[in-house]
Amino acid sequence: MESRDCILVVDDDPEIRRLLGDYLMRNGFEVVAARDGREMWQMLSRHAVDLIVLDLMLPDSDGLTLCRDLRAKAAGAGASPTLLAHPNLPVLMLTARGEETDRIIGIEMGADDYLVKPFNPRELLARIKSILRRTRALPPNLMPESARFLFFSGWMLDTGTRLLTAPDGVATPLSGGEYRLLRIFLDHPDRVLSRDQLSELIHGREADPFDRAIDVQISRLRQRLRDDRREPQLIKTVRGEGYVLASPVERRNACA
Missing domain, CATH: 1.10.10.10 (Winged helix-like DNA-binding domain superfamily/Winged helix DNA-binding domain)
Structure with a gap:
């Protein structure tokens, strides 16, 4: 049986975690979820994650800082098994504000793409599939x-x-x-x-x-x-x- 890609959804809103989890699982993904940065690191240590959907605003930190730390940990010693297997683990940033500054800073911190809330789940799915294709099959x-x-x-x-x-x-x-x-x-x-x-x-x-x-x-x-x-x-x-x-x-x- 072909293994399914695992998506880690990091968002402090339990309803968004549930809705995104259900939708992505119906479309062939495995899904794990975290409500804040602390739980994100825990999930990365326990699961073979292929992509992170990361909310910009979290209760204990912010997505920009977590994205920056993610890139730093991947390059350093003691990285989790997921980061050792995927040192360039892709990140799709979610932002509710939609300000250009947020998007620019997100890219600067190492995010692979961004999506503004509210969004159509189909667009999220398309973005995830596109990112995974890019990270696994470089252009010709x-x-x-x-x-x-x-x-x-x-x-x-x-x-x-x-x-x-x-x-x-x-x-x-x-x-x-x-x-x-x-x-x-x-x-x-x-x-x-x-x-x-x-x-x-x-x-x-x-x-x-x-x-x-x-x-x-x-x-x-x-x-x-x-x-x-x-x-x-x-x-x-x-x-x-x-x-x-x-x-x-x-x-x-x-x-x-």
Whole structure:
């Protein structure tokens, strides 16, 4: 019998937990639930979770902080079995406010997508399926290749561990979104990529004209690459067209 994906719903409203749990189970998922951050960590230690639906506002913490801590714990020692198996465990953030600032900060903290309350359960289901597809099957131009290490402008990306190493030797783990975005640029060096192209590859949909998620992710990736925000040298903005990685890329099977 084929195993079912497990969704962890973290929300302090028992009715929402029940409704989402029933709906997702009817659509082929296993569901575990938590009412706050403390219970979220408990569920992650007990269950093999494939995706977290995380409410922004919780009684003991907030979803943004929990998302940030989730990414930090995945990269550190003593991670739970779920985080060891899924170091880039996807997070779908729920927010009742719907403010652009909340969505932007959510992306910055490592959330893979966001949904504003109230929402249609069908949209939630579609978002979950889309995120799971993206995390398990990279777009065609991001399929694993024989060369494990990608070198550019003194930087190195290990596609096996998803560690980005700076010219000074400092290594940093990337979130799922950061890794996908960087791989897109590394697979298309010196080619201008539009916001729609980037959004389709990362989020599985075209960019909304008023959605700044792609721009926020570009900004976050530039920070990772220590690229000057005002005059970036690696990921440059081409006004009216998109973004381009202005660096040659070398592929090797060994890092030496």
